[in-house]
Amino acid sequence: MTSRSPYLQPGRPAGLLVVVAVPAEAEAVLRGLPDGARPLPVPGGELRRAEPVPGLPVDVLAGGVGPAAAAAAAAAALAAHRYALVVSAGIAGGFAPAAPVGSLVVADAIVCADLGAETPEGFADVTELGFGTVRRTPPPALVEAAARALDAVTGPVLTVSTVTGSAERAAALTARHPGAVAEAMEGFGVAEAAARFGVPAGEIRAVSNPVGPRDRAAWRIGEALGALERAFRTLPYEHLLQEVCDE
């Protein structure tokens, strides 16, 4: 096993960190994992550690809603424990027709869609403005293995700080990010924290609502949480960890 990450040393266990936003998502993920997850402290709270494969810990942390809370929570866990892979997970809005309600999505790019400035020529992201990045790319082998196992759609997943509530904004996002399959609020924060620790990151989402005109009554959160549970029951953990260690 070879790895560029200083966090993956031979003989030292390193598992998977799953960062969700809220406790309902954490419970759904944990229902998909073997019983007996135990609490472990992290700065500012606690996570729950399950072991779907002996010696392979899967830690589930509810980090809060939005990219800032997610980044802070992920960084705290990464500083406290050793991980080979970090995954942002939860419910999301799906872009039609690629990602209908109830479907699962695996990000092949994690894109911060609203970090930038309005200019006379339109929106310019921070990369265009000359500061940092708005895109993190999960390891392709990880994306392929997870998507195959979950029968999931793959494509860019956008991180936004405001849930889209109009057809106009949905159209603007797909025009700027062709092929985007979903939007959520935490993925880029988690990926930024992971990058700082030299750990690969991915994003898995279960679609609870279409991205578009605001219709809160149409959100199918129960259905999405069920899909999230199935995803975490199905993931081939050993294979995924091996893929990122072999990168």
Ligand SMILES: O=C(O)c1cccc(C(=O)CC[C@H]2O[C@@H](n3cnc4c(=O)[nH]cnc43)[C@H](O)[C@@H]2O)c1
């Ligand atoms: O609009 C509301 O009334 C409302 C009430 C409670 C919660 C919300 C949220 O926006 C929760 C955001 C939460 O869920 C993820 N999520 C799910 N669907 C979307 C979406 O279409 N766009 C962005 N984020 C979404 C997100 O990752 C947050 O964790 C709204």
